[in-house]
Amino acid sequence: MRTAAYERSAELEVVYQDNDDLKTRLADLNLKYDFEAINKSEKTLASIEEWAFNAKNWIFGFIGDLKQQFKCRLCHGGAQNLTTIKCGHVFCWECIKK
Numbered sequence: 001m002r003t004a005a006y007e008r009s010a011e012l013e014v015v016y017q018d019n020d021d022l023k024t025r026l027a028d029l030n031l032k033y034d035f036e037a038i039n040k041s042e043k044t045l046a047s048i049e050e051w052a053f054n055a056k057n058w059i060f061g062f063i064g065d066l067k068q069q070f071k072c073r074l075c076h077g078g079a080q081n082l083t084t085i086k087c088g089h090v091f092c093w094e095c096i097k098k
Contacts, residue, residue, distance in 0.1 A: 070082060072092040081093045 070090055071077060072082065072095055073089050074091060074095040077092050077094075082090050083093060083096065084090050
């Protein structure tokens with residue numbers, strides 16, 4: 001019976017040693033790869049990408065609004081040879097000449 005207990009004790013000792021080895025390897029990996037920092041970095045990158053996407057959409061919308069404002073009120077032509085009169089309306093020179 002003592003022999004079986006000694007054998008079981010030796011087996012447990014091996015298991016405990018393996019467990020300690022695994023804990024040490026995990027700690028080494030955690031030092032090498034700071035997983036928490038990686039997760040934070042990934043979240044930060046995702047929020048920056050979302051901000052950039054929203055900023056790009058806002059800029060394109062703003063440019064579209066500007067293009068609408070800088071069209072001739074008569075011929076709706078593009079932003080070439082435009083002038084603004086005293087009241088703030090924008091016209092192209094061809095329409096003013098008419």
